[in-house]
Amino acid sequence: MHEINSRSAPSADFSKVKCIEGFECIQAEYSAYLTDESKLSARPFDYLFFPKSEAELAAVMAELHRRNIPMTFASARTGLVGGCVPQEGALISLEHLDQVQAVYRDPASAEWRVKAQTSVSLKNLDGMLRIKQFPGLEQSPDPVVAQGLRDFREDPNQYFYPPDPTEMSASLGGSVVTNASGARTYRYGPTRAWVRGIRVFLADSEYLDIPRGKYFASPGGQFVVWNTQGVASTITIPDYPQPRTKSATGFYAAPQMDLIDLFIGSEGTLGVVTSVDVALLKREEKVSIIQFLDSDEQAVQLAEAMRAESRLQLDFLEFYSGNALNLLRELQKVEPSTVGMPAIPDDARGAIFFEMSFDPHTEELEYAALEEVIASCGASLERSWAGYESRELDRFKVFRHMVPETINSILAERKKQYPGIHKLGTDMAVPDGHLQEMWQLYKSCCEELNLEWYAFGHIGNNHIHVNILPRNMDDLNNGMQLYAAFARKAVELGGSVSAEHGIGKIKSKFLQYMFTPGQIQQMRRVKEALDPKGILNPNDIFPAEVHP
Amino acid sequence: MLIIDHERCTACKVCIRNCPFGALRIEDGLLQVNESCTLCGACVNVCRFKALGIERKQASPEELAKYKGVFVWVELDEETTPRQPRKVVLELLGKGRQLANALGEELVAVVLAGTGEVDLQVFGQHGADRVILCRHELLETYSTDGFTNVMCAVISAKKPAVVLYGATPHGRDFAPRVAARLKLGLTADCTGLEIDTDRQLVQTRPAFGGNIMASIITPYNRPQTATVRPNVFPVPEKQPAGSAVTEEFPVTLNRSAIRTRVVEKNTLVDGSEASIEDARVIVAGGRGCQKASNLDLLRTLAGQLGGTLAGSRAIVEQGWIPHTRQVGQSGTTVGPELYIAVGVSGAIQHVVGMSSSKTVIAINKDPEAGIFKTADLGVVGDALEILPILSALIEKEKQMQAASS
């Protein structure tokens, strides 16, 4: 089926919705809403709304739509590309839509699922799943919901939601509209792979319920949306191929694609997601291992060898460059406890960080494959750290985040001297077989220009984050040119310029590296079909200056 | 009764020199015990040949009823001359008085002291009926073995119904040894004590880091012994006319019984600041202070308020402040007029150590921090930014006050 009907939400009184009016007032009392983790600053805007229900949201959207006021949507504000930082019009904070609505076993697939509102944080969801307690569900008047919860509690297994996009304070809905990914994407794929249904509000305040596997594009590549007035909008899906890597660059498109995939990763430019159904997976016990190595090149070599070893099933495969380890060593010198781990071995010049299933209680532990592959690259498991208790996994995770966090704090200091300076963080992934080539380019270019740089991240997905820290404006300019060169190279190799951060407002110029003007035009037509007034998350993905 | 294994005994006489009651002697080359033995166990502990043992029977209710009186171990402040009891002793005398009244028995202060002068009047003035004074040069400074031996001798001779110790480092060091030697129940770190209708001592203490409270009794043996957290019970009002009878208890203690030797003392250069146990104002830092140098902001504020700096276990373990300044279940229990918690998450172990504070202000970035549940005023925000501004405000205020007066 490629045709779908939108519905109108129950009505609510627009005047009763909490609203802060006037930029000065918002600045004075609600300064947190002026930016997100990208640190991009908002331009003056006029309204800040806090709808408490879908009905209130629909009332706000209907009113703003009528008055042609652009609306930007925010939830946890953890994005890295300024997607929810308003430049005009109204900001609608979805933070009060934060209830888990059901936990249930899907009869057809037999998988456990959670239905939740958009602003449930990933951290809270994880906590609720761990203790199997969901505020509000216990007293649900709906007998089906109450029964689902009882069944879930009786299931002796533990379950988790696999996408782990590093920033656990992110909202569930936010992670869906950005198709967030992270370290565990290595094994479980990006968020897209776990979304089973969404409710999305369109620009005119009507909404669509889209379960996965119901609405597919017609053979001619079209969807038709009928609204309650009987008016049809026709969406023609773009015909560009997806890169052979993870990607968060532009709209997803594929022949006879599922409609749900158009909205996942659309960065809120096509509609606003208020509720999602996601699949859970049985939680297994894991061991985190940090393997210390003699060089960055050995790390690249080991990563490829581990990926090639079919007997190894890793949850993630991450990288620390030698210079990133040095950064942490400096921290440990000042304050041994900040890093939360013992002193990094003096002779370590690079490291690989991976996680895999591990049952601490079995008598027979068979890790021959692991020992072999590590030995084959000239490394030894004796030079590793391992942890499997939950508190250990937690502190290894903190260690994993320590490099980017440290870089951000160094840069915040540096900004005080050079306000124009900002971090240059690459987010490019390349297809298998091109990792070494890409790494050589990163390293030789950064060293040639004598830049301060650190590398870390998702080496298992050929997706290393290179962070350049400009020490002055010259460094910044050199770094920006390098960045562009890296982006071109990644595309040339068949990769993605933004593998996980998305485009938002600050990476829109990179869209043209990956897409031809014609392809970008196809994307715009999709947007125009669903949001003809161009009022949903304006300036995201498509820069305003060149909007037709 | 005392059991002597003559096969193992070498008649070395070490036990004789250590018996507080002169109950042991060698007759015809064999060690013998007489009726003065109270089963205090000093001899068993010093015997290197494992030739001595004690068999204790569970006492009947009639037997239990023979144990009378509430004893309080008097920990002396080694810095004072004449020696004064520590504040917790007075708190225990206040509580002990209530217990003794409920039982209709006497309240006894047990003083273990060296040969120097001790202020003995203070005990009667705070409710004691009697003082048992144990003097020996080896009691001048604390040792586990010395204090254990003497306390066991007193208890086994005097048969009290209740013995209370302050839950100070020394109290927690030797009270369990006394309990193990005499085979007594011991409840640690009590925060509540009362006598129930069966004349049992009901001892209430926090468990699971203070998440729950447990009430504990010791039904079948006597005395019932407990260590009690300082700063939980009030110091009773001093009665200048109150007086107590002093009874000298003969002490037998031999250097050979003391197996530990202090070879070095290292007092932290900390003397100018008040100890946190007695402080009126405390500014306490936690992990949220991020690094040691940021504690200067807290020191400044503490200085302005006439208070002192303390901290959570987290920052003590990181070595930012010495353990002498640690508040909480594994540190010191404090009870100041004002407690300002800065970047302290408020783990329950910390909270039980400061919950008797009269007024609590908490500053923390995390709105979910447990410390806010105990605070009179909680501010969600970055203390490292707030404190300098606050100190500046206070400074201005002080200048204005100075100018106007």
Place this chain on the structure above:
Amino acid sequence: MKIVVCVKQVPEVTNVQVDPATGTLIREGVKSILNPFCEYALDHAVRLKQAFDNISISAITMGPPQARDVLLRCLELGADEGILVTDRKFAGADTWATALTLAEAIRTAVPDFDLILVGKQAIDGDTAQVGPEIAEILGLAQITYGVEVTLSSSRKQVRVTQEVERGYEVVEAALPALVTCSKGEVVRRAPSFKDVLQARKKLIRTIRADAIAIPEGQLGLQGSFTQVVKVFPPPAKKTNTILQNLEVEKAAQEIFSFLKEKRFL
């Protein structure tokens, strides 16, 4: 030379929540860990082992069968063997019955020990009694609150830097002796994955009630002098004011006003 480290498995207490309706602990999802102070004791044992040759470390714990997990952690971190003292008959032991059982188990399993290291206290019970009670039962000298532990060159004496209220004291005692530890590595050690794998090849002995010389009446709940008669939630907290989303200047001003109002200025 033989070192015995007594360890305890404890819930990760900071995460324990109390059900407000029933006043009982919510145990679902609460993990068990090696008591941090016990880990310090093990740290000191491992350091001694690294500094002197011919030292073997036995980690011993009393608890339910799953307490084996903390022995595994000890084996990963450097203990040579584990001793699990477990039996239904030990259940409900107070500190005295626990100390008596552990002391007898040590006498049975490692009769020729030279040094016993224990944590200063467990973070669930917080009594700090079991260590001194074991020392008394085994007739050992004891040093509490140790932060540094070394041996004399003759290995006949233990020398301990001890936390005292006004600072530190260095205390010596002849071996055998018992030391309770209140500090160790600032940051928990991380074993290598090799250590993790090898720990599972080391010996864990199990000791049951019939293997130790204590009459049944002195074990577990029956052998305990103290009895818990009531468990209840702590008294309700006072009502309070929590200020959020303030600019820092405003926040400082609020605190300042509060201090003035309460006459602390």
